[in-house]
Amino acid sequence: MSESLIVPTMAEMLAEGKQPEVLFWVGCAGSFDDRAKKITKAFVRILNRANVSFAVLGTEESCTGDPAKRAGNEFLFQMQAMMNIEVLNAYEAKKIVTACPHCFNTLKNEYPELGGQYEVIHHTEFLKSLLQEGRLTIEGGQFKGKKITFHDPCYLGRANSIYEAPRDLIEKLDVELVEMKRSKANGLCCGAGGAQMFKDAEPGNKEVNIARTEDALETQPDIIAAGCPFCNTMLTDGIKNKEKEGEIKVMDIAELIANAQDL
């Protein structure tokens, strides 16, 4: 399947004198994490299918600085930000799409003040716009009738008030969308944010990802849908901890759509 992926870089585009419609910011998880790379590829397959002209920065992309900023290292964050802004501005990037809510939030909200002004959109919003413009069609396919619950990523939901785009996409799959008791603005964190992903939890009586997995299990879903590579990891670990990995899958919205299309 990999040979069918068309992934141009901004450098290649520039060499051909072209400017893509949108720059796909892959992010560190999407580039390196084995689970998240599958999300990246699913998203690219959809972009290819919809004939979207896009490009990635490839080896010129670097961490947005989000985990450093949330850990309190403003120096490292701003150094990363300014380096990335230099690269993005050199390519005259206008519109950026990313499948990571942390990159999304940082690029959208924290880069403008430092000189990086772009239209930044999360991949669920982008997919929804493709659908509305008729460039992409979704049919339920293999997911028809399945029970799916959506976990709101903090940096997409509460942080940026995006609750509907992912849900609208799920509903297009002819599935039963069930809400957890804590959802949308009341959603419970997966436990990864604020640089927690990269450290051990403080002493307590439970891991946050287990608490959130229990929320999801209460809805008795076939699939837990996520919109963030870190949430995906945390919930996948939670499902393994509950020994439910045989019955319940944790999937990104991009994967749901790509798989429904047999892409």
Next chain:
Amino acid sequence: MSYLDNILFAIILAAGVGYFVSNVKKLIRNINLGMPVNRTDNPSARWKNMALIALGQSKMIKRPIAGVLHIIVYVGFVIINIELLEIIIDGLFGTHRIFASLGSLYDFLIGSFEILALLVLVSVIIFWIRRNVIKLKRVFNPDLKGFPKNDANYILYFEMVLMSLFLLMNASDYHLQNVPGGFSHFIKAGSFPVSQFIEPLFNGMSNEMVLLLSELFWWLHIVGILIFLNYLYFSKHLHILLAFPNTYYANLKPLGQFDNLESVTKEVKLMMDPNVDPFAAPADASAEAHSKFGASDVQDLNWVQLMNAYTCTECGRCTSACPANLTGKKLSPRKIMMDTRDRLEEVGKNIDANKGVFVPDNKTLLNDYITPEELWACTSCNACVEECPVNISPLSIIMDMRRYLVMEQSAAPMPLNAMMTNVENNGAPWQYNQQDRLNWKNEN
């Protein structure tokens, strides 16, 4: 009433209001110990927030039971206080029910006050039961102990007593109004839908006795109100005033947007500018003393964060939604706010005791009040900020203190140091080479 009464009333009123004003001045002084932050942009959105969230209580009803009860107490408090105007005029000038000439409007007002007073009384009793009998988790959480825990009950007792006195005052008045042939200055005025049922209490007593009781209730009621007013400054109940400026000056940006430290921007720009002579002595070394990065004490926080601390009414909605607290970690966003207020009060008292200058006391908000363990348990998920009925941001204080720990003390947990080294060296939080960033394209 004789003139002596009026003079006594004036003295009590002046003392009550005077002490309150002096404490408000102290409050403003303490809040201004914070760093500057500009929150004057977009006034229309700010007025709207204040109207909806403080005046309209829109975030309270997210928890319907507490929300509705709170709205009753709030509306009751605001409306019954209209009666305070009459009480003050009567007290100062020795009049009796000065507004009685309003006729049917007066009857309507007094009648409404009575019904509200009863509703408030019932709501406050339910609040007390939730706190002391049902022991609702968020008001019984271990982070709420000592004075703050009792404070909540004291407020409820105050309100019970004040509402009861108001109704008893009216009941005795009603009794005397109905003495056949009239009694003293008690003209028929007002309607008493609630206190008419209390009135039989006075049957069998002499008119003089009821008059004495009536005056006693009147005095206790107004003195009680003045004591309550002065209790505010020392209590979580301060929120009834500060909720308004607090919602006005609250952050309007998306919750995910954390501020970029300007002092850092300056240094990073210098660092990245190839034209800067790295060996040059800083041109304005004396002018620009090293500014502290992040916050270790209350003076390092901005004034809105300090106002947040005084506004917090310790309801615990933040803590009950916090993923760290829910899973047994020490972090409680409510405690962050209470600690900030306690430390600010301590700093304020230090300034009072030292003729207006803060004398270092070898204590800081960090470590002496808030431990790094609490700070590092935060997932920055914004649940606490979302929950707060008056738009307080415990998260911003947590972040500023993390900044101090990392940038001034290099005291991040070891795994975070490793993550940051990776970001610095290879542009990813893990140890992967930046040159391998596009390898996924060709992997299967």
